[in-house]
Amino acid sequence: MRGQAALLEASLLVVATVLTFVVAQHLFKVQYVQSDYALKINAERILTHWADTGIAYAVAYGASGSGDPQYAKAALETLLPPNVGYNLTVISLTRGVIYAVARGYDPARSDGATLILMRGEGRIISLRLSR
Amino acid sequence: MRGQVLIGVAALIFVITLLLLVALPKRTIGPTVAIENYTIAKREVEHILRNAAEEAAYATANTLEAILSSTQNLRDDLQQLYSHYFNVTFTDKAGAYAVLRGVFCKLDTLDVEVSSGNNYVYISSIYAVATCDNGVMAFINSAADVRVEFKNLGAFGGVKAAVNLARDQRQIQLITYAAALYDVTEGKPYRFPIMGAFDPRESIWYFNITGLHYIQVAIPTEYCMMRSPTYYVAIAAASVGEGAATVVVAKPGGKLCGT
Numbered sequence: 001m002r003g004q005a006a007l008l009e010a011s012l013l014v015v016a017t018v019l020t021f022v023v024a025q026h027l028f029k030v031q032y033v034q035s036d037y038a039l040k041i042n043a044e045r046i047l048t049h050w051a052d053t054g055i056a057y058a059v060a061y062g063a064s065g066s067g068d069p070q071y072a073k074a075a076l077e078t079l080l081p082p083n084v085g086y087n088l089t090v091i092s093l094t095r096g097v098i099y100a101v102a103r104g105y106d107p108a109r110s111d112g113a114t115l116i117l118m119r120g121e122g123r124i125i126s127l128r129l130s131r
Numbered sequence: 132m133r134g135q136v137l138i139g140v141a142a143l144i145f146v147i148t149l150l151l152l153v154a155l156p157k158r159t160i161g162p163t164v165a166i167e168n169y170t171i172a173k174r175e176v177e178h179i180l181r182n183a184a185e186e187a188a189y190a191t192a193n194t195l196e197a198i199l200s201s202t203q204n205l206r207d208d209l210q211q212l213y214s215h216y217f218n219v220t221f222t223d224k225a226g227a228y229a230v231l232r233g234v235f236c237k238l239d240t241l242d243v244e245v246s247s248g249n250n251y252v253y254i255s256s257i258y259a260v261a262t263c264d265n266g267v268m269a270f271i272n273s274a275a276d277v278r279v280e281f282k283n284l285g286a287f288g289g290v291k292a293a294v295n296l297a298r299d300q301r302q303i304q305l306i307t308y309a310a311a312l313y314d315v316t317e318g319k320p321y322r323f324p325i326m327g328a329f330d331p332r333e334s335i336w337y338f339n340i341t342g343l344h345y346i347q348v349a350i351p352t353e354y355c356m357m358r359s360p361t362y363y364v365a366i367a368a369a370s371v372g373e374g375a376a377t378v379v380v381a382k383p384g385g386k387l388c389g390t
Binding site: 005006007009012013015017019020023024040041044045047048051052054056057063093113115116117118119120122124130 | 137178
């Protein structure tokens with residue numbers, strides 16, 4: 001009888017511990033889903049690639065100094081599959097938003113990154129992606 | 132009794148964990164973006180250096196009056212003027228960047244070299260290192276090779292500069308440039324614009340797949356007729372976001388037009 005009670009107690013202890021971990025995992029998972037790291041990493045990698053190849057300057061400044069939305073759209077859509085939405089906003093540090101282009105963008109399920117360029121009066125390129 | 136204590140302890144652990152999870156600030160586990168964050172931060176600082184290098188070239192060419200009124204040592208003066216503008220431009224940009232990102236960067240090293248040819252001097256190498264308080268370190272290393280020829284084109288004079296800009300040993304294909312003429316009479320320089328303006332927004336864009344750019348400038352008759360020229364030709368050339376730039380100051384040795 002004492003042996004059975006000990007076994008039951010040990011089982012309950014194991015159940016309580018497992019439950020604790022399950023709940024903890026669940027709560028952390030909520031956090032994990034709220035910030036979509038895959039999208040953030042992709043946005044950062046796209047911006048890094050643009051900075052390395054000079055595309056960032058064409059997107060943010062263009063030949064006219066006011067950016068090139070058509071070029072930005074083409075550059076993004078060659079990289080992103082159709083099921084990934086995007087919102088690209090180019091902001092001048094003195095003139096505010098210069099332009100924004102978007103496709104199938106859902107802010108509730110998005111994440112992204114920004115790149116700051118300091119040529120002339122400076123630009124912020126904000127790229128957000130969504131599933 | 133022993134079992135009840137154990138169950139009590141387990142229940143207590145469970146409840147405390149729940150309370151902590153609810154009450155403590157949320158933390159995130161899973162993949163971090165440390166590498167990407169660092170890469171973006173590094174690129175941003177690198178581009179501040181690159182932009183400073185390019186804009187300093189235009190600022191230098193725009194204010195050559197400061198050194199042309201007395202040209203005992205044009206090489207050193209050009210080097211100092213460019214270094215001064217690089218510092219000013221970088222500090223200005225780093226300040227704006229600090230406001231935006233909360234990261235403070237400073238220029239650690241700046242090494243500018245000036246070379247010369249027959250009747251001309253030019254900035255031939257720029258090396259700069261910046262460090263920031265978030266641990267980012269970035270640098271630029273660019274070079275310029277310039278050859279200047281003076282030509283008599285009959286009705287007017289010609290200056291042909293073969294400019295080759297490179298970043299990290301790689302030739303730059305797209306450049307912007309502008310040129311002006313500074314006439315120094317009685318120690319006072321007067322600027323006469325020739326092509327574009329010494330401002331990255333109003334300069335001339337020039338793409339050449341070979342990386343060798345011929346910048347050809349016409350000298351107006353009233354200047355090219357001078358037998359003992361009192362004028363200098365200034366050319367600023369810079370890449371677009373690559374960190375390569377040069378300022379060329381050339382002085383013809385004689386009459387450049389007519390017979």
